[in-house]
Amino acid sequence: MPSSEVAGPAEVLVLAELTASGEPTRATLEALTAARVLGAPVAVVLGAPGAAAGAAAELARFGAGRVLAGESAELDAALVGPRVDVLARLVADRAPVAVVVPASAEGREVAARLAVRTGSGFLTDVVGLAADGTATQLAFGGTTVVRAQVTTGTPVHAWRPSSLTPVPAPVATVVEQVPVELSATAREARVVRRVAGPVAGRPALTEASVVVAVGRGVTTAAELAAVEELADALGAAIGATRAAVDAGVCPPSCLVGQSGARVSPRLYVAVGISGAAQHWSGVRAAQTVVAVNSDPDAPVFALADFGVVGDVATVVPALTAQITAARG
Amino acid sequence: MHSVVLVKQVPDPAGERELDRRDATVARDAADAVVGPLDLHALEAALTLRERAGGTVTALTVGPPRAAGALRHALATGADRAVHVVDPALHGACAPQTSAVLAAALRRVGFDLVLCGAASSDGRLGVMAALLGERLGVPHLSGLRALAVSGTTVTGERQTEDGWWELAAELPAVVSTHALPDPPRRRTVAGIRAAQHRPVTTLTLTDLGIDPATVGLAAATSRVVTADAGPARTPGRTGDPAELVRFLADRALV
Ligand SMILES: Cc1cc2nc3c(=O)[nH]c(=O)nc-3n(C[C@H](O)[C@H](O)[C@H](O)COP(=O)(O)OP(=O)(O)OC[C@H]3O[C@@H](n4cnc5c(N)ncnc54)[C@H](O)[C@@H]3O)c2cc1C
DSSP states (O other), X not given: OOGGGOOSSOEEEEEEOBOTTSOBOXXXXXXXXXXXXXXXXXXXXXXXXXXXXXXXXXXXXXXXXXXXXXXXXXXXXXXXXXXXXXXXHHHHHHOOSEEEEEOSHHHHHHHHHHHHHTTOOEEEEEEEEOTTSOEEEEEGGGTEEXXXXXXXXXXXXXXXXXXXXXXXXXOOOEEEEOOOOOOTGGGSSEEEEEEEOTTTTSOOTTTOSXXXXXXXXXXXXXXXXXXXXXXHHHTOEEEEOHHHXXXXXXXXXXXXXXXXXXXXXXXXXXXXXXXXXXXXXXXXXXXXXXXXXXXXXXXXXXXXXXXXXXXXXXXXXXXXXXXXXXXX | OEEEEEOOEEEOTTSOOOBOTTTOSBOTTSSOEEXXXXXXXXXXXXXXXXXXXXXXXXXXXXXXXXXXXXXXXXXXHTOSEXXXXXXXXXXXXXXXXXXXXXXXXXXXXXXXXXXXXXXXXXXXXXXXXXXXXXHHTSOEXXXXXXXXXXXXXXXXXXXXXXXXXXXXXXXXXXXXXXXXXXXXXXOOHHHHHHHTTSOEEEEOTTTTTOOGGGSSGGGOSEEEEEEEEOOOOOOOEEOOHHHHXXXXXXXXXX
């Protein structure tokens, strides 16, 4: 595929991530929305054969005038490496002005390795892009706003999920197959199997626009069930503190904080959580935080926008009932 | 087996962190320094592997002279030896540069397994294992919540957003860990005493064959244009569940 065939405005490669049902993730649509200021978005779908066909319509609705499909069962058989191989080749062939990758755990690593492979700089936790290539990043869990530029090579931006509302910009699109030629090294970090967590059916923690999180204050099965009802009423993902994970109330995949997920929802509901720094470093980017805690002096009340002082066992069911009632 | 654990001195995560106003690098003097909490889990994993299969554990850091504290901590916890890459030219090095320096040091000291925390609590990039895998041309298994070595194969469970993946690779390899099941062991008085006799090797960029001009703020692959405090949170208020739901409705959150 000689690069001379690539005509028209500058391209921005956007790595598309797909949900289990094959749709682009919200973070992908955000990345497409943000990428438009830099040039013409070209979505790259890397997955099993047929993946691109299922996602192309939605990618086009958000501005991808071209969908490059690298399709091979081998892509998911190893961690990160195969995606980097294909993307690096696309960067060399197409000379895009930039690459934007949703900053999931794997996406961040794809961005980092791609940058080194292509001799470029990369920026993580990007929440905004400007036409001159300046990226806005949130540092230190949202307490510092940094504007930065990549000064070397083809900038690679890892886009932080839930940073903007995706805006449709429908275009006609073409799906073009691209070769998947993997180096021996790319296959070495083998993914032996993938096990879905018990939270299936709820949105993924880092993608969710609402997160309901439980702490040590949630102890009984009845309380947890009440919290789950609240989460379902809000369409929320469930998060947890280390104390709740250690107590076996939630699986480790729910952990939010320094050693777990960093979330950036529109709403974070902290239930029976004290507000420890190690937990809060994963919460800081939430837009609105509300807290339920029986201790009026709990530090979490200084961090929350709205607090309810009271026992989980009574406050949580009351909240669910009020929310259901408010909706009529 | 030779395990090399990357330890990094970071501001105490319980304290406030900020960027240095002068040149927008992390203000590493502004807070009390500790060893990265996840690095201690990586160290624990290396010490446990040594107990089971024998071998050597080396602690490695790239950082200013005071970062030697992180190495002393690792030695007192049980590491056999320590390597400190220290050079004034490193000030303001970006993650890709740091990974190049670490990779050069790792080639120099040799390794079967490189271990680090899945994210450092200051820079929070969470990509060092990936960068080192790329630089060294070896597989990286990252974000592990469990880890084992059997013969020349390393296996682990990678925590993901919606479950976990079982991973495997042949040594040599790089791994990064989240909090592992076993809490990191603490330093003992005997350990601190024994550590005084364990060797700390100091290396400069020139020792590693790296031109200092290619490293540091001036040669970074990205540059900070501005850095400002994020939007301040207005002090919260309290109320009953009905008032909370009204608060949420006003913001179109329910
Ligand atoms: C290196 C390191 C890394 C860590 N990483 C993380 C991390 O990634 N994520 C994380 O979350 N933690 C992490 N921690 C642990 C963290 O420091 C805190 O211990 C933890 O977040 C506390 O969880 P909690 O708020 O649920 O528990 P607690 O601090 O015990 O708070 C429980 C709260 O529940 C309230 N409560 C009790 N009963 C009720 C009730 N019936 N109704 C209402 N409220 C009630 C109490 O008033 C209290 O405020 C880490 C710690 C270390 C040292």
